[in-house]
Amino acid sequence: MSDSKLYIKEMPADWVPGRDKQKVVSPEYMFHEAPREQVFITGSEAAREAIRRSNVDIAISYPITPQSETMQQAGYLYDEGYIGEYYRAEEEIGTMSAIGGSSRAGIRSLTATSGPGLMRGMEAISSWPGARTPLVLLNMCRVINTPLAIQPDNIEMSFLINSGLIMLHGENQQDFYDYTMAAFMISEQVDVTLPVSVSVDGFFVTHARGNVKMQADDLKLPPRDGWRSAVPAMDNENPPARISRDAPIQKSNFISYHMHASWQQEVFAATERAKKYINNYLGGIVEIINPDADVMLIASGAAVSQSREAVRQSSELGIKVGLIKVKAIRPFPKAELREACKNVKQILVPEFNQLGWLHKEVCSNLFGFTDAQIAPGPRVYGGMTMPTEMILEWLEEGRKDKPWFFQDPF
Amino acid sequence: MAHDNLTPSPGYLEWLPIEYQDLVNLGPYNREKKPKVTDMGKFKEIIEEHPMCAGCAMTLFIRLAMIAFPNPEHTIIVGTAGCGRLAISQASIPFIYGNYGDTNSVASGLKRGLDQKYPNQPKDVVVMAGDGGLIDIGFQGLMHSWFRQERFTTIMLDNEVYGNTGGQESGMTAQGQVLKMAPRGKVTGKIDAMSLAKVAGVDYIARIAPTNPSRVARTIRRAVMIAREVGPTYIQAYTSCNIEYAIPTGDVMQDAFDMEKERYGFEEVISDKAKAYLDEIEKKPAKKAKK
Ligand SMILES: Cc1ncc(C[n+]2csc(CCOP(=O)(O)OP(=O)(O)O)c2C)c(N)n1
Ligand code: SF4
Secondary structure (H helix, E strand, O other), rough: OOOOOOOOOOOOOOOOOOHOOOEOOOOHHHHHHOOEEEEEEEHHHHHHHHHHHHOOEEEEEEEOOOHHHHHHHHHHHHHHOOOEEEEEOOOOOHHHHHHHHHHOOOEEEEEEEEHHHHHHHHHHHHOHHHHHHOOEEEEEOOOOOOOOOOEEEOOOHHHHHHOOOEEEEEHHHHHHHHHHHHHHHOOOOOOOOEEEEEEEOOOOOOOEEEEEEOOOOOOOOOOOOOOOOOOOOOOOOOOOOOOOOOHHHHHHOOOHHHHHHHHHHHHHHHHOOOOOHHHHOOOOOOEEEEEOOOOOEOOOOOOOHHHHHHEEEEEHOOOOEEEEEOOOEEEEOOOHHHHHHHOOOOOEEOOOOOOOOOHHHHHHHOOOOOOOOOEEOOOOOOOOOOHHHHHHHHHHHHHOOOOOHHHOOO | OOOHHOOOOOOHHHOOHHHHHHHHHOOOOOOOOOOOOOHHOOOOOOOOOOOOOOHHHHHHHHHHHHOOOOOHHHEEEOOOEEEEEHHHHOOOOOOEEOOOOOHHHHHHHHHHHHHHHHHOOEEEEEEEHHHHHHHHHHHHHHHHHHHHOOEEEEEEEEEOOEEOOOOOOOOOOOOOOEEEOOOOOOOOOOOOOOHHHHHHHHHEEEOOOOHHHHHHHHHHHHHHHHHHHOOOEEEEEEOOOOOOOOOHHHHHHHHOOOOOOOHOOEEEOOOOOHHHHHHHHHHHHHHHHHO
């Protein structure tokens, strides 16, 4: 190791950060009009390229598989000047607290984690929405619970569901790229002012390659305006925000019940208001294939890809199966699902977790709005892949008189 | 916030609460001469009313600190669960009140964010939190913010107890002290946070009891200025809890004097870099005055 060198790089005085060489374009142009070129890259690389174009001011994170790859790539982006500030935090509760702090300064803030890291940061994460801190959390799903493993399984998303965050769930590398950029724009809308999480299934998306259509890298999204916000930046440049001073919110232990209640209501109302931006930037909060089919698969994340294949293989057998891809878990596309499922006879919900959190969401939102039977699966977990055959078997079973998965007890 | 930002549009001031009017008309912002602790009572303070216990020394310290901030219009305070925030949240300085123990992590992100947003306007970030909030639940964030050389001030309001949750022992409680959750007396000793700060390379470290208001003010000013220009700073302030330690309200100051003599004497540890900077900002005006 004699030739190894210790150094801290000083940027030369005439250094021009990469960001300063990019041109600002509107989100509308970026998402809907800018020409794109297709590349074949991993999900982590797709995230890096999304970050490059997102005009990010600060990225703070703590390494964990399978997130590490993306956030060390973000380090190279920082070195090239595409991110303004960057550091490895002490651990995840420190990470999530710090990124809440930087967002309060009014700058565009990014963090990322996976399974156990998400759990460790949860106290801080669940306090972001109430603090009305726009920021983006990338979540590369990984198993939680003992025995410890690094495998993909998205059960951790069930812990985010009721935290007040906006939750997007990407199917593949392209989604990871598109959703990440859109997330910043959704998060910073005045009538939203909320953190947005972008989850993808670890490894299947982060470490595998896929086709990604990208805009030119000399374009970037507009910068964040910290005062164009439901709760303005805590920079002492504007009269005190009610949350910090006048509000009963932070005044004492004796805040009124009413105050806390209405603040919570407002947070969840804001997640609903985000829907119009999700519809605009992501081309719809749901994607529906074969809307007139009697049997519908409802899926999110990587399970959508396997479901697409099951739809294709079924059609080769002459059987029409529909698919609803759910892009956002919060706000949940309640109205869209009710409309799409009103005449459906049977619904299957393929998932990558043991609990079936999407199944529960589908059941509670469709109750009373459809006569369809909703199957609790198929599910894989602990990091298994879901073979298309498994979905096809369930579809076949569903065509029988008394499918086993509708028997009681299941 | 600058006086400009505080001042309402013409014709609107009279409709605002009297407290707000006072802040605009008689507050510490944009004055020819910054009010001193000796001017208390002659100007509208950044904080006056608060719901803390009568005679609580912590509130006295918080009040003095707010008078001493060199640039209150560009200061942001970060606090956490614990008694102190009951008063701090009443001030006309933006106050970030996060989860218990998160202060130094939040302040790290905040300060770096503000530096990026305002490269030409120094923004002072000050953490004010209890001993439990910093040395127990917030220990990791505290130490790492120091190791990372984050440029903000940490003030420990050390009442040697968890006041807000009803009087349990903390890491800063002295050995042998009987408190809730230490029914047989605290087994281990008071954590030596001063030494931890030294090891972590904190540029300005001070231990102080609120016996001398001018000294408190000078200490705060030094800490904030050094954090702005040099590196992390730490003040450990004895702010007794008269409720949990059963100190009669009238004896609170006597207790502070006694403690100061016994084991809470004034101590300042200043790095060479910080010393050079202090010489620059404190001595120069004096020389000028002589001329
Ligand atoms: C995560 C979490 N754990 C525990 C608490 C409960 N809690 C609130 S304040 C406090 C103790 C405060 O003691 P200290 O920080 O010393 O401040 P003091 O009240 O004495 O000023 C505790 C344990 C909490 N709010 N959050
Ligand atoms: S409990 Fe103690 S520290 Fe808290 S306000 Fe009362 S006297 Fe002060």
